Amino acid sequence: MQLDPIDLRLLRVFQAIADHDGFAGAQAHLGLTASTLSIHLGNLEKRLGVVLCQRGRGGFRLTGKGRQLQAAARRLFLAMEDFRAEAAALRDRLSGELRLGVNDNTLSDPRAPLSEAMRRFAGRDAEVHVSLTVDEPGELTAALLDSRLNAAIGAFPRKVAGLAYSPLYGERHSLYCAAGHAFFDRPDAAISNVAVATAPLVGRSFDLERDLTLIGAAAQAATVDNMEAQATLVLSGAYLGFLPDHFAAQWVRQGRMRAIRPADYRQTLPMQLALRSGAARTPVLEAFLEDLFAANNSLENVKVKP
Template identity: 30%
Template sequence: MTANKDMLDRLEGVKAQNYSLGQVGDYEIKQLKIFKAVVDCGGFAAAESYLNVGRPTISIHISNLEARLNLVLCKRGRAGFSLTEEGEVIYRMANELFEFLDNFRGTVNSLNSQCTGQLRIALSDRVCLDPQSRFPELIKQYSAYAPNVSLVTQVSSMANIERIILNDEADIGFIPYHRPLEGLNYQHIYSDACYVYVAKGHPLTFMSEEEQAIKVDEFPASHSGVKLHDDLNEQVENMKLAAVSYFYDVRLSLILSGQYIGFLPERYAEDYEKLGLIQAVAKKQRTYTLGVAVAYRKTTQLNKPTELFLQALQKVFDINELSSAPY
C-alpha cells in the first residue's frame, strides 16, 4: 500500500484535471477483471484464448476502462504491451480488490453453511407437550439444519411473548392466537377444540346437556384474564367469572377443587377426563376453536437461525409457503 501511495503522490502532479470517479459497479469490476487478465497474460494477443474473447473486444473494454478511470493504463503497439505508471497502480489495487471480494465471498458462504449463534424460543402454556405442535420433531429437524446453533427456551404468557419478540428479546413464539398484532407474522400450525370442564361430582354433571347449557353461567368460572378474540368472548361474556388463571395447570387445579368451572383445550384435558377427574359439559353449546400459531417479527431480513427454523417448520408441517394465519 505504501508503494501505491508513493506512486499516487507522484501522479498527482501529472493529472491536472479535476476528476472524480464516483460509484464503482459491476461493469467496472468486469472491466478490471479483463484488464488484470491482459496484464497477467502479458498482452492482448495472449489474453484472447484465456478470456475466450477476440482482440478487438478486449481492446474496447480496456479503452472503456481507461475512459471511465480517466487514466492511460497501458501502451500497446509495435513495441509491445506495457503498463504505464498509472496502470501499475491500478493493477496492484485491482489485485487487492479481487482478493478482498474473494475473502468476502468465502466468509459469507461460511456463515451460510455453518450457522451459529442462538435461537430464542418462547412458548405459551403447555404448547411444547401438545402432540399437535410436533415440537420434538421440529427441534430434531432444526438441529439437522443448524447443528451449531444453541437453543434458549422459556415459557411465558401470550402478551409477554408478543412483547419480547417485538423487542428482539426472542426470535420465535408459539402462542394460541388471540389477536393480530402489528409488527408480527403469525403462521398457523394447528387448532384445538375447547370446552367447559367441571370436576367429578359437580352439580352440572348430574344434568342433561340442555340443562347444562342453561345453568353453566350460574357457577363460578376461572378464565385466562387476557383480551379475548371474538369467538371466545361470545362464549364467556355471560359466565360468572370469579377467578383468573392464565396457565392451564393452575386452571385445572381450580376446576379439580370443584369450586370453579373453566374452558380447557380438549387435547390437554383428555387424559384427566379419561381418569374420570373432570368432565366436559354443554359441549354442543359451549365450544370454540383455539388456533395455535408460530409468531415471529416482521422484518425485511430475518436472522439466519430464525430463517432456518421457519424452513424446518415448513418441512415438518408440509407448508409450501409461509403465510399469515387465517384468523
C-alpha cells in the same frame, strides 16, 4: 466509550441485573456473588459517568439512563449474535442462537409441531444454542417486540402492530367441570344455558372476552394466566373453565373431569407463528422456520381424541 472485552463483560453483567430486576436473579443467572455484581456495576457506572440504577431499602429501580443503556446493550448483543451467525454461514454451517417462545401446556397436543421441528433442526450441521421460553401470549408478544425472542408459537387473541402472524394449526378447547361440581353428574340435557352462564367461571386473562362471550357470562369469578392454573381451579370442583382437550384428557380418563355440552361450548383456537415484522432473518431463523412448517405440514392430518 470504546468497547474492549472488559467493557463487554461489564455490559453483560448490567444486562443480567437489569433484565432480572435486581441482583438476586442475576446472581443465579451468572453464578456471581452480590458483592461481585455490585463491583462490576459500580465500575460500569464510573466508566460511563452516569448512575444506572437506584438500589436500597426501596428496592431496585433502573434510572432513565439505565433504561436507555439496557435497550442499547440488548441491541448490541443481538447484533453481535447476528454477526456471528452470518460469519459462520460463510463456511456453510449454521451457528449462533435461536430464541423461541411457546404457549404453556402445548406438549400433550399431538398436533403441535414444535418437537418435530426441533428434531429436524437438530439433524442439521449446526452449532446453535437454543433457548425456549414457555409463557402466556402477552409475555411472548412483549419478548418478541423487544427482541428477546426470534419467534413464538401460540394463540394470540390480540394482534399488535410490529408483529406478523402465520397460521399453523387449531387447538380445540372445551368447557370443563370436575368431580364435586354441581354439573359433574348431571346429564348435558339437564344443564341449561342460564345455568352455565351464571355458574362461577375461571377465565383466562389473555382470552377472557372469548370465554365470557361463548357462555354468555357477564364476568368471571376467578382469573388465571396459564393453563396449569386453570386446570387447578377447575379440579377444585368450584369452577367451570375452558381447557385444551388434549390437556384435559388425562383427568377425563381418570374420571375426575368432564366436558360440559361440548357441541355448544367447544371452540378452536388458532395457533400461530409470530415474528417481528420486517426484522432481518438470520440463516439460523430461516432454517428453523423451514423445519417448523415442514413439521406442521407433516402433522396436518393428525387427529386429537376428545
